[in-house]
Amino acid sequence: MTPRWTATGLSQDLPKAVAMAGHWQGQDLAVWRSATGRLQAWNDRCPHRGMRLSHGFVRGETLACIYHGWVYGAEGGCKHIPAHPALTPPATIRVAVFACVEQDGVIWVAPADTLGAPTALRGLQPLRSISLTCDVAAVLLVEPALSGEDTLRGLVQIAGQACEVCLLVQHGASGLTLHALCAVGADRIAASRWLEDLRRRAERKGTA
Amino acid sequence: MIAPQVLNEWYPVAMASQIRAGQRRLTQLLGDPITVEVQDCAIVVTGQGGALRVTEAFGHVWACPGTPAHPLFPIPEALETGRRLVDVGVVRVKCSPLRAVENFLDIAHFPFVHTDVLGAEPHTEVNRYEVNIRADSDEVWATKVTFYQPQAAKSAEGGIVTQYMYRVPAPTAAVLYKTCPARPDAWDVIGIFVQPLSEELCDVWPWMALYDDTTPQAELIAFQQMIFLQDRSILENQIPRLLPLDPGMEVPTQADLTSIAYRRWLKKRGLTYGAQMVAA
Ligand code: FES
Numbered sequence: 322m323t324p325r326w327t328a329t330g331l332s333q334d335l336p337k338a339v340a341m342a343g344h345w346q347g348q349d350l351a352v353w354r355s356a357t358g359r360l361q362a363w364n365d366r367c368p369h370r371g372m373r374l375s376h377g378f379v380r381g382e383t384l385a386c387i388y389h390g391w392v393y394g395a396e397g398g399c400k401h402i403p404a405h406p407a408l409t410p411p412a413t414i415r416v417a418v419f420a421c422v423e424q425d426g427v428i429w430v431a432p433a434d435t436l437g438a439p440t441a442l443r444g445l446q447p448l449r450s451i452s453l454t455c456d457v458a459a460v461l462l463v464e465p466a467l468s469g470e471d472t473l474r475g476l477v478q479i480a481g482q483a484c485e486v487c488l489l490v491q492h493g494a495s496g497l498t499l500h501a502l503c504a505v506g507a508d509r510i511a512a513s514r515w516l517e518d519l520r521r522r523a524e525r526k527g528t529a
Numbered sequence: 530m531i532a533p534q535v536l537n538e539w540y541p542v543a544m545a546s547q548i549r550a551g552q553r554r555l556t557q558l559l560g561d562p563i564t565v566e567v568q569d570c571a572i573v574v575t576g577q578g579g580a581l582r583v584t585e586a587f588g589h590v591w592a593c594p595g596t597p598a599h600p601l602f603p604i605p606e607a608l609e610t611g612r613r614l615v616d617v618g619v620v621r622v623k624c625s626p627l628r629a630v631e632n633f634l635d636i637a638h639f640p641f642v643h644t645d646v647l648g649a650e651p652h653t654e655v656n657r658y659e660v661n662i663r664a665d666s667d668e669v670w671a672t673k674v675t676f677y678q679p680q681a682a683k684s685a686e687g688g689i690v691t692q693y694m695y696r697v698p699a700p701t702a703a704v705l706y707k708t709c710p711a712r713p714d715a716w717d718v719i720g721i722f723v724q725p726l727s728e729e730l731c732d733v734w735p736w737m738a739l740y741d742d743t744t745p746q747a748e749l750i751a752f753q754q755m756i757f758l759q760d761r762s763i764l765e766n767q768i769p770r771l772l773p774l775d776p777g778m779e780v781p782t783q784a785d786l787t788s789i790a791y792r793r794w795l796k797k798r799g800l801t802y803g804a805q806m807v808a809a
């Protein structure tokens with residue numbers, strides 16, 4: 322499979338000093354922002370005993386596991402083991418790190434050795450993320466103006482006006498998530514209502 | 530196919546008082562449906578292949594789906610006069626039954642999971658303790674365990690250094706002994722009896738034998754249930770779902786000696802239900 326950038330959330334939904342769950346093609350990730358705003362994406366598995374790091378807590382520039390409090394710093398290296406405070410953790414204790422960038426208000430992840438940047442989304446602003454219980458085919462069926470596979474784009478009618486939208490597709494453990502963007506200057510409230518209506522129609526189609 | 534070593538062990542399947550009160554419990558053991566009920570004044574456990582061997586102890590009903598390799602383990606303290614025996618009830622956890630036991634044997638998580646109750650930063654250090662397999666009973670024992678606790682028990686006022694001993698007498702049961710705030714010369718005894726519904730789902734039955742005549746029953750139960758609900762949020766989010774008996778990708782430290790001994794003991798005895806042998 323060719324490594325490529327996948328959208329795993331919107332910048333606006335990940336404040337400073339917070340960790341959240343993310344995904345890259347079925348791989349669970351812990352995506353977190355440090356106190357100064359530095360963004361990182363790691364394998365969602367603590368090297369100690371496998372607890373999900375996305376449940377952890379951010380302190381300063383580090384992410385700590387919620388189970389035994391092991392502290393991980395830049396590049397996933399273990400900095401501190403609370404049960405053995407005098408010990409300097411060996412450099413071999415390390416969480417696998419993914420590439421993670423923010424662009425156009427979207428958080429993108431890819432394997433660490435990925436070159437280049439995600440596709441730019443000019444003229445669009447982030448709207449919101451929404452999860453659906455149906456598949457992408459159902460979304461395309463109910464909104465024929467949209468086309469694409471990982472990125473659904475098109476000119477749709479929102480409150481009687483033609484508006485450009487972009488839905489970034491993410492497949493996670495809990496199903497399908499769409500990270501939605503709409504044209505800069507569009508009515509965000511109307512666009513948000515359109516998105517909810519799209520979900521309702523697609524889910525009805527998907528389960529029919 | 531479930532290994533005979535697994536089938537020939539005892540597992541908790543119900544709280545005895547509830548069954549005696551006339552409740553009929555439709556549940557599961559090692560993936561198979563079973564019924565626990567009273568028939569002609571006796572507690573009977575019925576599976577697809579007929580009646581299972583049953584014994585009643587420590588407030589709970591225990592069943593063996595195979596031919597018992599040995600009698601159910603004893604807890605001598607349960608018979609001591611002056612102790613209050615408390616059945617806490619059931620907590621359903623979406624995890625391997627072995628992970629539930631391993632977590633019960635762990636103290637390093639107290640400051641982070643049971644914050645300000647069983648532990649608190651900066652008192653996070655786990656001092657060296659001793660672990661061995663007792664030759665006579667073939668049980669895992671951890672002794673000389675100490676930990677600073679802000680509120681060790683319902684009857685504790687303020688922080689104290691608590692002493693612990695841990696014991697694994699059966700693949701899905703563990704018993705801990707801890708300093709008793711009300712009687713410095715005695716130990717409080719807390720057990721968890723884990724019913725393996727499947728390899729990734731279990732019912733946990735905590736049980737206590739305490740020297741505490743004052744705390745109302747409801748408060749004792751609420752305290753233990755709060756502790757187990759905090760543990761559940763961990764247990765349902767560990768990767769992989771099954772307990773790895775080969776440490777492989779994990780990094781155990783000195784604080785994990787009990788966990789290491791428990792995993793080795795399971796592996797040596799072929800008690801692999803809820804476990805995985807490959808490093809993944
Ligand atoms: S599992 Fe993360 S610190 Fe123990």
Ligand SMILES: [Fe+2]
Nearest residue numbers: 632638642760
């Ligand atoms: Fe715990």
